Amino acid sequence: MPAKNQHVVDLSLEALRVPGSVELRFYVPIAAALLLHLGVQYREPRSRPFFALWMLTNAALTYFIHDAWRLSPSASAGIVWQMNVVWVATLFTSMAIYRLFFHRLRHFPGPVYLRLSKWVMVYPDLRGQRPYMFQRYHRKYGDVIRTGPRELSVCDPAALSAIYGATGAAARCTRGPWYDFTVESTRVGARNLQSTPTMSDHASRRKVWDAAFSMKAIKGYEENILDNVNLTMSQISKREAEGPVDLGRWCSWFGFDVMGELGFGRGFDMVKKGKTAHEIHLLEQGVILIMASGNVPYIMSLVKDFPNPIRLFEEWIVKTLKVRVKEGKTGCVDADVFSYLLGESKARGNPQTFDELSAEAGLLIVAGSDTSSNAMAVTLYYLVKHPEYYQQVRDEVAAAFGEGHMADDFDKLAKECPFINACINEALRLWPPVASGLQRNTPPEGLTLPDGTYIPGNTVVSTMTYAMQRDPRNFSDPDSFLPRRWIDKLKEGEVFNQKAFAAFGYGPTGCIGRNVAYHEMRAMIARFCQTFDAKFAPGFDADAFQEGIRDCFVMVKPPIPVVVKTRKAYASMVV
Numbered sequence: 135m136p137a138k139n140q141h142v143v144d145l146s147l148e149a150l151r152v153p154g155s156v157e158l159r160f161y162v163p164i165a166a167a168l169l170l171h172l173g174v175q176y177r178e179p180r181s182r183p184f185f186a187l188w189m190l191t192n193a194a195l196t197y198f199i200h201d202a203w204r205l206s207p208s209a210s211a212g213i214v215w216q217m218n219v220v221w222v223a224t225l226f227t228s229m230a231i232y233r234l235f236f237h238r239l240r241h242f243p244g245p246v247y248l249r250l251s252k253w254v255m256v257y258p259d260l261r262g263q264r265p266y267m268f269q270r271y272h273r274k275y276g277d278v279i280r281t282g283p284r285e286l287s288v289c290d291p292a293a294l295s296a297i298y299g300a301t302g303a304a305a306r307c308t309r310g311p312w313y314d315f316t317v318e319s320t321r322v323g324a325r326n327l328q329s330t331p332t333m334s335d336h337a338s339r340r341k342v343w344d345a346a347f348s349m350k351a352i353k354g355y356e357e358n359i360l361d362n363v364n365l366t367m368s369q370i371s372k373r374e375a376e377g378p379v380d381l382g383r384w385c386s387w388f389g390f391d392v393m394g395e396l397g398f399g400r401g402f403d404m405v406k407k408g409k410t411a412h413e414i415h416l417l418e419q420g421v422i423l424i425m426a427s428g429n430v431p432y433i434m435s436l437v438k439d440f441p442n443p444i445r446l447f448e449e450w451i452v453k454t455l456k457v458r459v460k461e462g463k464t465g466c467v468d469a470d471v472f473s474y475l476l477g478e479s480k481a482r483g484n485p486q487t488f489d490e491l492s493a494e495a496g497l498l499i500v501a502g503s504d505t506s507s508n509a510m511a512v513t514l515y516y517l518v519k520h521p522e523y524y525q526q527v528r529d530e531v532a533a534a535f536g537e538g539h540m541a542d543d544f545d546k547l548a549k550e551c552p553f554i555n556a557c558i559n560e561a562l563r564l565w566p567p568v569a570s571g572l573q574r575n576t577p578p579e580g581l582t583l584p585d586g587t588y589i590p591g592n593t594v595v596s597t598m599t600y601a602m603q604r605d606p607r608n609f610s611d612p613d614s615f616l617p618r619r620w621i622d623k624l625k626e627g628e629v630f631n632q633k634a635f636a637a638f639g640y641g642p643t644g645c646i647g648r649n650v651a652y653h654e655m656r657a658m659i660a661r662f663c664q665t666f667d668a669k670f671a672p673g674f675d676a677d678a679f680q681e682g683i684r685d686c687f688v689m690v691k692p693p694i695p696v697v698v699k700t701r702k703a704y705a706s707m708v709v
């Protein structure tokens with residue numbers, strides 16, 4: 135029998151109806167929080183139904199208290215508010231204790247605050263600091279570190295095949311939660327090639343894309359790429375008297391125009407107009423949100439129905455694709471990427487729904503534009519910074535094509551210009567346009583890394599490209615731009631581990647557009663160095679530029695103002 139004055143917890147409806155009931159105010163929210171915490175171990179709630187249930191429960195509780203305790207509606211709401219505070223405090227405390235001391239990843243090293251919640255990454259991700267932070271943590275804690283409640287980051291090139299390879303446990307991995315978020319944050323809500331969760335579904339979907347990126351298909355894109363490079367040179371040349379040009383902007387306009395034309399036969403005319411199109415402004419605003427809100431996906435799926443840049447960009451994609459489907463291909467290229475995706479060349483067409491196709495269209499623009507344009511802009515930045523390399527590129531192009539002749543042959547650029555290729559690879563090594571890890575969910579049985587580290591099942595794991603590519607164990611003098619390391623034989627004591635170069639991803643999900651990207655980058659760099667003398671604008675701080683580079687899933691960078699002067703021998707080519 136309970137001792138006198140000892141409080142016995144009674145959760146019966148009768149006890150809860152007693153005005154001021156401690157059970158209702160404290161024990162119910164505590165129990166609800168603990169049950170919820172237990173439940174989410176098995177199944178994460180979807181944000182919208184969860185939010186709706188929470189609102190409904192609050193309304194029902196307010197009514198119950200008002201009715202049973204005879205309180206005014208505002209006083210009842212006040213009690214419910216208190217209950218919410220108890221509920222949230224219990225939930226957070228329970229989660230913190232579990233994540234710190236009982237979680238299956240508790241033995242992995244890493245900063246304590248990252249173990250607690252993904253919320254702590256929102257601010258650093260808004261500032262694009264993730265690669266720099268994780269690089270520091272890898273140096274401090276080791277090659278496998280805990281970077282989230284159920285998340286690990288790996289800085290070991292040998293792990294690439296174990297995580298992203300085509301066989302073994304890697305083939306049973308699924309894409310991580312960030313990819314689900316990219317789907318849930320859109321109104322269409324359809325998956326594209328990149329967000330297809332299982333590797334087997336991805337493989338069958340990728341077959342459709344493969345045709346659009348075969349060597350034969352790429353040959354069909356070459357003339358268009360050259361036309362766009364020439365137009366860019368002419369437009370820059372026309373503006374040389376107006377003062378410095380921003381190389382970053384011109385490369386970006388070029389990249390988007392090419393991708394619009396190769397993709398759907400409709401460019402953005404940004405190079406022609408010399409200004410950013412409205413829809414690309416939206417995309418630029420949207421991507422800044424993508425990385426940060428990917429930490430807390432429920433927020434984005436709550437706001438996706440309100441006007442926001444991602445939604446407006448998506449609406450533009452849907453509209454453009456409708457026009458593309460209705461009007462067919464234009465004369466930009468004989469067969470654009472969508473000719474293949476829509477199956478126009480085959481009698482039966484493509485079984486994908488329109489929603490899936492518009493998701494593919496969004497992927498093509500996002501994956502194919504900013505990536506290569508950032509890479510070519512950063513390569514040009516290093517060439518302008520190092521005039522001796524700039525001259526070397528020029529000499530190499532002159533030797534391959536002849537002085538005064540346009541660099542217009544993609545085979546020659548690939549085979550006879552090793553220094554250009556080395557400069558591109560070195561820029562991609564230092565500043566991979568997709569710098570942070572590509573998430574995978576480990577299969578239920580987990581996976582084992584080559585160094586013997588066992589990663590339990592249902593863990594989000596990724597390799598950290600930026601940190602691997604700047605690791606002195608993989609590349610000597612890793613922070614310096616040294617293109618010759620890609621060409622010269624190694625001297626004694628030097629390290630060059632090409633396996634650590636993962637700028638295009640790895641394995642079956644690696645970049646499908648890599649060859650198109652190299653085409654664009656080689657042509658742009660060769661033609662720019664041929665055509666212009668270039669130096670940084672007075673006052674431009676070249677080192678501060680690097681400090682300003684941010685990783686928002688794609689790279690966001692400060693302007694690169696450059697003073698250009700068209701060379702006489704090439705003036706006739708830029709009219």
Ligand code: HEM
Nearest residue numbers: 327328501502505506509568637638639643645646647651
């Ligand atoms: C320097 C330029 C580029 C870099 C560094 C780059 C990098 C990457 C990376 C790291 C991935 C893997 C992403 C992931 O698994 O989530 C990827 C995938 C992809 N890239 Fe690229 N990319 C570049 C250019 C391009 C271009 C020009 C195109 C299109 C013409 C393109 C189209 C794609 C597509 C469609 C995927 C998804 C592949 C899949 O999931 O199977 N990329 N890229």
